[in-house]
Every structure is written in structure tokens, then in C-alpha cells.
Amino acid sequence: MKIAIIGADGQLGSDLLKVLEGNQLLPLYYPDFDVTKPKKARTLLSQIKPEILINTSAYHRVDECEDNPEKSFLVNSIAVRDLALICRELDFVLVHFSTDYVFDGAKKEPYVEEDPPRPLSVYAVSKLAGEYFVGNILEKYYLIRTCGLYGKAGCWGKGTNFVDTMVSLGQKGNIMRVVNDQWVTPTSTAELALKIKELLVTNHYGLYHLTNEGQCTWFQFAEAIFSLLGKKAKLMPVDSKTYGSKAVRPPYSVLENKRAKEIGLSEFSHWKDALKDYLIKKGYLT
Numbered sequence: 001m002k003i004a005i006i007g008a009d010g011q012l013g014s015d016l017l018k019v020l021e022g023n024q025l026l027p028l029y030y031p032d033f034d035v036t037k038p039k040k041a042r043t044l045l046s047q048i049k050p051e052i053l054i055n056t057s058a059y060h061r062v063d064e065c066e067d068n069p070e071k072s073f074l075v076n077s078i079a080v081r082d083l084a085l086i087c088r089e090l091d092f093v094l095v096h097f098s099t100d101y102v103f104d105g106a107k108k109e110p111y112v113e114e115d116p117p118r119p120l121s122v123y124a125v126s127k128l129a130g131e132y133f134v135g136n137i138l139e140k141y142y143l144i145r146t147c148g149l150y151g152k153a154g155c156w157g158k159g160t161n162f163v164d165t166m167v168s169l170g171q172k173g174n175i176m177r178v179v180n181d182q183w184v185t186p187t188s189t190a191e192l193a194l195k196i197k198e199l200l201v202t203n204h205y206g207l208y209h210l211t212n213e214g215q216c217t218w219f220q221f222a223e224a225i226f227s228l229l230g231k232k233a234k235l236m237p238v239d240s241k242t243y244g245s246k247a248v249r250p251p252y253s254v255l256e257n258k259r260a261k262e263i264g265l266s267e268f269s270h271w272k273d274a275l276k277d278y279l280i281k282k283g284y285l286t
Contacts, residue, residue, distance in 0.1 A: 001200070004028055004048060006035060006083075007056035011151030011161065012097070015193035016054060026050055030057070036074055038082035045086055052200060054095040055083055058127070062101070063246040065123035072126040080130035084137040093140045093205075095196065100147035100184065100211075102128045105250030110215070112258040113145075113207045121247040135207070142199055143207045147255055148221075151189030152281060162186070162218070163275070166225050167284055170233040180219035180237035183252045185211040188274040190281075195265055204263045209255035212271040221275075228276055229285060 001023045007013040008027030017025060026048050035041060035057045045053065059065060059075035080096060087094040101124040102117035119125045134141050150161035160168075163186075169176050187210075195210050216224070219237045226233040240249060257268065268274070279285040 001052060002026065002048075002050045003052045003054060003200075004045070004050035005054045005056065006033060009153070010056050011153040012149060012189040012192065013054075013056045014153035015151055015189045016056070016196065019190075019193045019197050035079035035083060038079070038086065041082070042086045042089075045092070046090060049090070050092055052093045052095060053083065053087055054196075055080070056097060058097065060099075060123065062121060062123045062249070065126065066121065066246045069122045069126070072122050073129065076123070076126035077129035077133065081133035081137065084134050084141070087141075088137055093142070093200075094134060094138055095142045095144070095200070096130065096134050098131050098143060098145045099124065099127045100145060100253035100255050101250060102131070102145065103250050103253050105183075105252035108252050110254045110256035111209070112256045113209055120250060123247060131207075140205050142196075142205060144196070144199075145207070145209050145255060146187050146192060147211045147253060148184045148186040149189050149192070150186060150278065152278070153189075162221070163225055163278060164282075166222050166233075167229070170226060170229075170231060173234065175234040175236055176222065177236045177238045177243060178219040178222045179240055179243050179249075180217045181239045181251055182249050183215050183217055183254055184221075185213070185215050185254050186221050186271045186275065187211040187268075188278055190278070191268055191274055195260065195268065198265050199260070202263055202265075204259075206259070208259050209257050210260060210268075211255050211257065212268045212274045213257075214270045214272065215254040216271065221271075224272055224275060225279070228272075228279055 065072040
């Protein structure tokens with residue numbers, strides 16, 4: 001297959017490049033390829049003619065989005081609409097990523113694809129708008145909601161991820177205030193990339209939840225990191241109000257991979273096993 005990957009130098013894009021080897025891969029990097037410039041994007045895509053276009057780009061600084069709604073909607077909504085229109089016109093399959101934050105957390109049990117979204121922040125609303133554009137414009141698409149991503153390359157634009165940040169702060173001996181009332185499923189981009197590889201050959205288009213198995217709070221995730229490393233850390237559990245983030249996060253946004261299981265994709269590992277594998281690959285654990 002001929003596959004173009006927008007954001008191929010990000011943590012998910014980097015892992016997709018690895019697992020999709022053997023296909024004809026066309027990595028697209030910012031600023032040479034800018035999703036907010038649709039005319040230029042269309043010209044390039046019409047020249048390279050991929051069969052599948054994978055979009056990993058996003059404005060995902062959740063608190064910054066509260067102060068920059070225009071940028072949030074430009075990148076997470078309008079640019080996604082424009083990519084969907086290009087894919088419809090040129091007959092590409094679009095793979096696009098969304099977030100667990102489209103839910104409000106009131107359900108208190110894992111969300112399935114059929115559950116109605118209720119976003120609480122500018123970021124979440126902009127991502128949900130992007131979902132609606134994809135679903136209403138295209139017939140051939142894979143729309144993937146995921147949660148708590150971390151990968152070896154680090155998050156593009158941030159240069160790090162939660163795991164690496166915790167390890168770094170722990171080495172400095174800093175006191176780490178970590179939220180203990182938001183339930184999530186930390187998800188390895190290495191495993192997510194493998195599931196996307198499986199999904200691309202199914203032709204079962206539509207919306208999917210794809211995360212590692214199990215659930216924890218961010219504080220419990222931090223505890224697990226240092227437990228696996230066999231190190232003590234100065235961790236302080238705090239509630240969301242005390243932590244003081246600008247954007248409201250859902251108190252519970254665990255996703256159930258219902259559709260993936262229904263179509264027979266191989267199951268993700270438990271988040272603790274994925275975390276251990278990541279710590280080994282990064283050289284933190286031998």
C-alpha cells in the first residue's frame with residue numbers, strides 16, 4: 001500500500017513508520033506539509049497520490065487551547081475538514097485520531113463507540129468537531145479515539161511524554177504533584193501503531209476506540225513507573241481542583257475497545273505490561 005503519514009516525526013508517527021515498513025511510505029513533516037494550508041496540501045497530495053492518508057497532527061496542549069480557541073479549531077477541526085474534503089475528491093482513505101476527552105466522565109465505566117459524547121473543554125470540543133467533519137464528509141475512513149499516549153520519540157511540540165517527565169523529575173528528587181481523581185488508560189504508541197496496521201487491511205471503516213487494557217489514575221500510573229524501576233519517588237496525590245489546570249478534564253475517560261474486538265483485532269496488552277516494555281526499550285529498565 002502507498003501510505004502518507006502526516007506528522008511522521010511525532011511519537012505515534014514515528015512508530016507507524018516502523019510498523020508499516022514494507023509498504024510504500026510517504027512521511028510528511030511540518031512545516032513543509034501544513035494541514036492549515038489546504039491548497040498547498042491538496043497540490044502535494046494530488047502529486048504523491050497515496051491510497052491511505054494518516055493524520056497524526058493536532059493541537060493538543062489542552063490548557064493552551066482554552067486561551068487559543070481559534071488555533072484549536074483551525075488545527076483540530078477546520079484542517080481536518082479540509083483533509084477530509086481532499087480525501088473525498090482524490091479517493092484516499094483517511095485515518096484520523098481523536099481523544100477520550102470527548103466524554104464528560106459521568107458514566108463511570110468504560111465508554112464504547114456508541115456512547116454520546118459531551119466534551120468539557122475547548123480542546124475536546126474542537127476534536128469532536130473534527131470527528132463530525134470526518135464522519136459526515138467521508139465513507140472510507142478510520143476514526144480512532146485513544147487515551148494517554150506515550151511513545152519513544154516523545155510528543156511533537158512538547159518533546160517529552162508523561163513517563164519521561166516522571167522519570168526526569170524523579171531523578172532530580174523533585175516533589176511531584178500528580179492528579180489522583182482522573183481515571184484513564186495510558187496507551188503505548190508502539191502498540192497502537194501495531195493495531196492500526198491490522199485495522200488498515202480490514203476495510204471495516206468507521207469509529208474505533210483503541211487503548212491498552214485496564215485503567216488507573218494519573219497518580220497510580222506514576223506510582224507504577226517508579227515501582228517498576230524499583231525507585232522511591234516523592235509523589236503527592238492531588239485532586240483536579242487543587243492541581244489547578246485551566247481546562248476541565250473528565251474525571252473518568254476510560255475507553256472500551258468494543259468495535260476492535262468485534263472485528264477480531266488482536267487485543268492490546270494491559271497498560272502495566274505496555275509500560276514495562278516501554279521502560280525497557282527506553283533503557284530505563286534492564
